[in-house]
Amino acid sequence: MPKAKYKRVLLKLSGEAFKGQTAYGIDATTVNRVASQIKQALQMNVQIAVVVGGGNIWRGCQAEKDGVDRATADYAGMLATLINSLVLQAALERIGVDTRTQSALNIQQVAEPFIRRRAIRHLEKGRVVILACGTGNPFMTTDTAAALRAIEIEADVLLMSKNHVDGVYSADPKLHPDARKFDRLTYLEALNKRLGVMDSTALSLCLENKVSIIVFNLDMENCLERVINGEPIGTLITGE
Numbered sequence: 001m002p003k004a005k006y007k008r009v010l011l012k013l014s015g016e017a018f019k020g021q022t023a024y025g026i027d028a029t030t031v032n033r034v035a036s037q038i039k040q041a042l043q044m045n046v047q048i049a050v051v052v053g054g055g056n057i058w059r060g061c062q063a064e065k066d067g068v069d070r071a072t073a074d075y076a077g078m079l080a081t082l083i084n085s086l087v088l089q090a091a092l093e094r095i096g097v098d099t100r101t102q103s104a105l106n107i108q109q110v111a112e113p114f115i116r117r118r119a120i121r122h123l124e125k126g127r128v129v130i131l132a133c134g135t136g137n138p139f140m141t142t143d144t145a146a147a148l149r150a151i152e153i154e155a156d157v158l159l160m161s162k163n164h165v166d167g168v169y170s171a172d173p174k175l176h177p178d179a180r181k182f183d184r185l186t187y188l189e190a191l192n193k194r195l196g197v198m199d200s201t202a203l204s205l206c207l208e209n210k211v212s213i214i215v216f217n218l219d220m221e222n223c224l225e226r227v228i229n230g231e232p233i234g235t236l237i238t239g240e
Contacts, residue, residue: 017056018030035097041225051130079105147205158206158211161217212238
């Protein structure tokens with residue numbers, strides 16, 4: 001196996017990616033493929049924590065437009081991330097990967113509470129740690145949760161897997177075929193250009209704590225392994 005560039009990573013998965021080609025919900029084939037990529041990366045002696053979104057099941061911003069108050073909508077979204085986390089945990093365990101799910105909300109029947117030192121200990125023992133329910137607070141996105149948890153567990157890099165997009169572009173490449181892809185960006189460029197990489201709170205956390213971000217598409221073959229190995233895939237966002 002190639003030597004990994006990073007020792008500990010936090011992988012942020014889009015909830016919408018879990019639906020695959022379906023309109024809604026969870027596509028088992030897609031989840032199994034993601035689990036296989038994580039297992040491949042683990043074989044490089046890398047410690048992996050995962051934060052999963054919930055947009056394939058529930059979108060708080062849409063629910064708010066439909067009359068649900070924002071805090072309630074966000075708590076429902078946290079439960080959607082827990083569903084995705086448990087499904088991913090099951091897929092990983094089915095292929096022999098020791099996994100723990102930790103929740104920012106107190107749901108001890110199905111997940112451990114998030115305790116920073118316990119999460120790090122799981123990682124050191126070679127377990128995948130899935131961090132569910134965002135930060136446990138409304139008005140915070142799962143991107144912010146990913147940035148916060150990356151800082152807390154002292155991850156070497158935050159890997160942002162986008163849904164069918166292989167990096168950061170000057171505009172939405174689905175709507176603008178002539179959009180330019182960036183190979184590298186600084187945090188301030190990503191903030192000032194409003195490129196939609198992640199929300200400004202998450203980007204600011206990464207800037208202040210010097211956590212590098214790599215935005216890439218997990219649909220590519222062996223992509224997670226290649227990114228962890230240091231191949232220039234996707235878009236790298238740093239302070240330099």
